Amino acid sequence: MTGWLPPEAWTALALSLRVSTVATVMSLPLALACALALARGRFIGRGALDGLVHLPLILPPVVTGYLLLLAFGRRGPIGAWLEQTLGITLAFRWTGAALAAAIMGFPLMVRAMRLAIEAVDPRLEAAAATLGAPRPWVLATVTLPLILPGILAGAVLAFAKAMGEFGATITFVSNIPGETRTLPSAIYTALQIPGQEVAVARMALVSVAVALLAVAVSDRLSRAVARRIAGN
Amino acid sequence: MTGWLPPEAWTALALSLRVSTVATVMSLPLALACALALARGRFIGRGALDGLVHLPLILPPVVTGYLLLLAFGRRGPIGAWLEQTLGITLAFRWTGAALAAAIMGFPLMVRAMRLAIEAVDPRLEAAAATLGAPRPWVLATVTLPLILPGILAGAVLAFAKAMGEFGATITFVSNIPGETRTLPSAIYTALQIPGQEVAVARMALVSVAVALLAVAVSDRLSRAVARRIAGN
Amino acid sequence: ADITIFAAASLKTALDKATAAWQAAHDDKIVVSYAGSPQLARQIQQGAPADIFISAAPEWMDTLAGDKLIDPASRRDLLGNTLVLVAPAADGAPVELTSKDALTGRLGADGKLAMALVDSVPAGVYGKEALTHLGLWDGVEARVAQAENVRAALALVAQGEAPLGIVYATDAHAEPKVTTVATFPEDSHAPIIYPAALVTHDGAAAKPEAASFLDQLTTGPARADLGAEGFVVLPSPAPAAKP
Amino acid sequence: MLQVTLHHKLPGFTLDAAFDSPPGVTSIFGHSGAGKTSIVNAVAGLLRPDVGRIVLDGTVLTDTKAGIMVPAHRRRIGYVFQDGRLFPHLTVRGNLGYGARFAPRGAPGPDVAAVVDLLGIGALLDRRPGLLSGGERARVAIGRALMSRPRLLILDEPMAALDAARRAEILPWLERLRDQLGVPMLHISHDIADVARLATTLVLLENGRVRRAGPLAEVLADAGAATGLDPGDIGAVLSGHIAAPDSDGDDGLTRIATPAGDLLVGGIPGPPGQAVRLRVRAQDVIIAEGSLGRTSALNVLPAVVAAIEPAPPMVLVTLDLPGGGRLLARITQRSVDHLGLAPGRQVHAMIKSAALG
Amino acid sequence: MLQVTLHHKLPGFTLDAAFDSPPGVTSIFGHSGAGKTSIVNAVAGLLRPDVGRIVLDGTVLTDTKAGIMVPAHRRRIGYVFQDGRLFPHLTVRGNLGYGARFAPRGAPGPDVAAVVDLLGIGALLDRRPGLLSGGERARVAIGRALMSRPRLLILDEPMAALDAARRAEILPWLERLRDQLGVPMLHISHDIADVARLATTLVLLENGRVRRAGPLAEVLADAGAATGLDPGDIGAVLSGHIAAPDSDGDDGLTRIATPAGDLLVGGIPGPPGQAVRLRVRAQDVIIAEGSLGRTSALNVLPAVVAAIEPAPPMVLVTLDLPGGGRLLARITQRSVDHLGLAPGRQVHAMIKSAALG
């Protein structure tokens, strides 16, 4: 098996898995908050937030990567601040790759959650309120469990996107073997060389297999949840 | 205004709008069919279809573009067949750019629709059946109207993605001015020249403005629909 | 008739000038598709309607030649380039490439050396070759940040994210935010060559307009436009660089 | 004619029911959770029973042994759901129209105007279900099902959310559907008064099993079946027809001729000769001895005590009427003792006109 | 004490209601679409009225003029919704627990075991609402609201989906909540029998306006208010208390002492001296002349005709009872003529024991 793919490809796969998982998990709470705000909120700046969330989808990935570089690079205002106060370095690190992946997947995650939230019957939330539950509690115990399939769908979309993200990642954190060379970067590299088609195909296959597994698992999970709720 | 952006950028914008609109509109029916099949179907190959739909999300866009080139190029099996029997040329044409954009946005569109379909109360569909409505009619008159917000959400996601799609497009149909040089390709091209930051920023801004407008309009629409249904 | 040119993206500024000049004097419309050389070469393999291909590296031209997709007689080495070491403009002290720790010293504790992908993108491949030749590669290998293309590597230096980068002289020339701090000796790497050729479609003869534009490029006033961007304008007509 | 045999297991509940439903209205009556909705779901084609056979007018709809399961939309069975299920995206008009869309052209049945009028939903036509009150929703659901001109109409507690006045308005019309168009109905209700007015057949369901099924009058008058009923609901049903208008003038009373004698009843309009059914609740019958003072109770029928059965805290007295038919009277043991009642004893049964309306 | 003043416009409907609800149970009674649910929604804090003021026990909950709108979760008002609204993702146990989660520690009220027992939902505890029948859902919803130990309990047609037996089981317990714990209730029902047993105050709502509000007995006995009621629902309420056990032995009857005389009633258990209320439906009262034969009707009270009003197709006779209190009798015009009834006339009112249960 190790001969089938060069060892560096396995390294890249491991890194991609780490990056995608971290990106997905870390962006979940913020995505949920955004989805809630967008689905239920009535505040000034709602439109602006909506736009901001969609940006990574609309901009060519390299532009997003470039903007990330400007903001989160070592010399970037946020990057410098993070490094000095929290000791978090993103530039040229796998953490930066995770940030890029998280940002690219963010609109997908928020949309899925938001759709699910909008499908929740607000009358159930009203019922919870009459039972004395304050708003945050209602969200945690009624809204959240009901949108679990949506959260899973959003997470798996973001994960899949993270597994395939390349443009923003390489622009922001470059391609450093073992640190930021994710599977898509490795694939891209191979694509630049004539005659590497087989290696490309193999790596793509592995990437696809992993992401599809995630899709399948999440689908099964969310169906199970939905079935339990519907009761049949 | 025309001086603010070079004329070719306006051409690219017009092309991007055309490509994105066509991509979105043309993929709607198929996306809906896939979403229905995935949400409600119980058939062999459901998992395979699910995976296939997600592929463009998972694969690095250049790989997707390359696969499109292999399949839909002039020498590709599907491309050659399309050209000979239907006279449709996709390779290096804006129609090919639309195909690439449609495929890249497809998983997003399907997911949004599928989430919406899964939120439809099957008891309403059962009620329609007792009124004598055959399954396709039930879909058209009950399921479809109820998932309108989801369809809109899916369409706007796909449109936004199409406005930003670059990797697959340039790999599949190249970067031919007036034919396949979409706004993201123009941005990429400009990025190749140092000191073009202002032009890049302006083009990105235009692209973002258009996509955000679409997002805002669709949001307003789907809220209106949802409000009408909820009745308050 | 229209002339379609598939050209490596890094040629954009130079080639845009040359085509503008040509169109001022001729009726033929020229469209140029700029993208990565590998992408363009693969598209030509799939029947892209290109009349002229200008690659950023000879190997993709070789590939097309092997597939009999170019007119071998028309192939010429159009331009050459020089490989340079750049640093942010604010930090422009020259670097002595002969010294073993010249690079590592300048990079500091955790600074990165920005390059294009060292295994695949030509600028990266040349850079790695040169560093190896100079005995510097082993010292910096772990410090290299590989960018998608040479322009992205340039951007890393321009933004101050990387204290050093290896790019083409043409890139350094165009980006005021960087300074050239060293130039790699010509013999430290294979010659940097941008070959050009007419594309043939299924053995059909190339468009005469395309042939005359290509000739004009290699002989005409366009040479000045190309040279102004910092390219090495190779002697014309250049001998085919096929080994 | 509907024939139903069902066996179906759910976690924690087993349905094991068989009954025949002759033309007319069959009411299914039983406790909450007895399985009523499950039965009608199977009939409508929304539940595939583990084992079962359902035949409507000779057409096999479900037959698990033969592998037959006609899909719901081909059964032409209208269904007014317990939980409403109006289409939220359609106006009331749209909901009604949906019902009409697949109604066979020639099938008999009321048109939109008639249905709207009957159900008092004219003012709601352009509203969406989300803006309707609970009762309004129920009325629209009934209308929608009617518009589909079904071969069989299932009503699952259709009037639970309706007030008495609205109920009183709708019931006669359901009766008319039954009598004039002959639309057979399968009807679930908790209100035995509705059942008594509508049903021709009564199925008493207990815990997934049919406890008693048969003609309404028989089941209702069966003191043994009474445990399945609310004490206040037990009673008898007398059949008769509207007699010639009473000479005593137009005071709103209708004279109903029954084999046991004439009864005066308030507010049953109809032409002479029309068949009517009167439910006489055991609770509304007073037993009197031979000589009676003058009272406001206009209806006094001679009767013979047939049986006396305990129904704590009261007793149930079955009375044979001379012309045929029976009455039940729910009275106290103390009265039995007072009057010295025993089988064979000649008495009078007194019924207020007001109790028969 | 709950004070409500509301003005709220909806497309096609205007709510304009004010009433006071003294401690005890206030029932809101009115046609479908009259605005009952809208009123209780405002009380629960789920509807912000255009103009209005709602005060519960001195606490201002809503005051649009003062800009006060206490959020629903701080009102401590339990709400049994007309449409159930159980949490689909929680089991029955989880739903009950949700109600209990925010119940103030010290507040009086039943515990889970008591609620489960009362509502007969022990077997359902691990099931999800999707698997419950309509009536089961209603019972769980009642239980969930009770578990939150509210200061005021809103019941929006809580028993519409319940069968008579289950109703009969739950009602006494709601009475106990009212009497022993003093949980005030705002109650909506179409069933005047439930209303009569539960309510201390009755609000008759018509088309968004309060037509009549006041103590139950007054409103029910008001022939003028009767247009808002089903003819069968009109009646009087007599207050009394349980008298010493009857010497006549243990035949299940209870003697109730009222100012107008003693009445024998079936099946009202309770210690002597306990206050009870008896609803006497106008339909169940027979008017007799002085000399009476022996009948099974045990309760005969002397009375004086106070008024005779038409209530087509019948007439309503108001009877003054000598000891105080009134009865209504719904009889035919023909009987009035027969008996020569007129105000001031001495008669007897006959009421079956069975009708008083």
Ligand SMILES: Nc1ncnc2c1ncn2[C@@H]1O[C@H](COP(=O)(O)OP(=O)(O)OP(=O)(O)O)[C@@H](O)[C@H]1O
């Ligand atoms: N959001 C709304 N917009 C417009 N009309 C509404 C809205 N909500 C309720 N209505 C209307 O207001 C009236 C009162 O509704 P409400 O639900 O209070 O009635 P109700 O007395 O509870 O009736 P029911 O006994 O049928 O439940 C109805 O005519 C209803 O259609």
Ligand SMILES: Nc1ncnc2c1ncn2[C@@H]1O[C@H](COP(=O)(O)OP(=O)(O)OP(=O)(O)O)[C@@H](O)[C@H]1O
């Ligand atoms: N899918 C299911 N899985 C498990 N149990 C179920 C399911 N559906 C219904 N039940 C149970 O089956 C029994 C019968 O349900 P059904 O809905 O037929 O009762 P019902 O007679 O209509 O009651 P109600 O009068 O309360 O509506 C109930 O105990 C219910 O909890």
Ligand code: MOO
């Ligand atoms: O579409 Mo992108 O090109 O890398 O995600």
Ligand SMILES: [Mg+2]
């Ligand atoms: Mg049911």
Ligand SMILES: [Mg+2]
């Ligand atoms: Mg209501």
